[in-house]
Amino acid sequence: MKKLIVSSPCFEDGGLIPVKYTGHGEDVSPELVLDDLSEMAESIAIIMDDMGHPIPAYNHWVIWNIPAIALIPENIPHGEQVDSLGAIQGCGYGKHRYRGPKPPFNWSHIYHFNVFSLDCRLDLPSTARKKDLLAAMQGHILQKSVLAGHYR
Template structure:
């Protein structure tokens, strides 16, 4: 049951393709919609990270959100905030956006690679919103039953 590949679509972003402007810091800077294809019946919550793979700081975190109720779809434009009432108290931790989605915005003239990773967990995580990605992943490690990634670029 552990670590089976999670298949998902990120609306407007093909794997290896260019980020839609609306999902970047040069556009509306809103999170995209996620459509989960093969979610395990054992999944209780979902967690999402967005990382800049080209940043000088290895896998620089743009966004980390956890305790999203397990579902086949996560709507776009998740609002800013430590906890998200519309997602049954999902928690946004510390990333580039400080408790919110912060889309790609590399320096002008530079092309950066980004990666969304969606994790399916068998529980809720009891962590404060002041947590960074590293702490969240450490706490989640033994509870991840599926994960998958989509990469894209923006310049």
């Protein structure tokens, strides 16, 4: 199986995340492009974590049941249900939405957008958190890729 490649026209892998996609800007999710997505994929899940936070891999966003599409649009709407995609957003950063980078004290943090292609849709309530999503994905992950960015 080919390796899933995740990129974004908004920033390069390892590059600076533009202010628009942060808590200091519009706080909207960036567009994500998935190359070599498995033909067997039924859905996509995304987990975005702050890797520089004192709490390891502090979660900013969890979303699942995105259709197996090659382009995840920018500015995913807030809320538990994302009707335009048929997806569900769980509790990340205490909210049902994307919460962009906003590290304290002008520190530079690295953020990982972990993207998973799955062989099914997941039956999880919107109250689910990262640990619940990770558990539900076990045995269903076809591909995984990470897009990293940093922000100060």
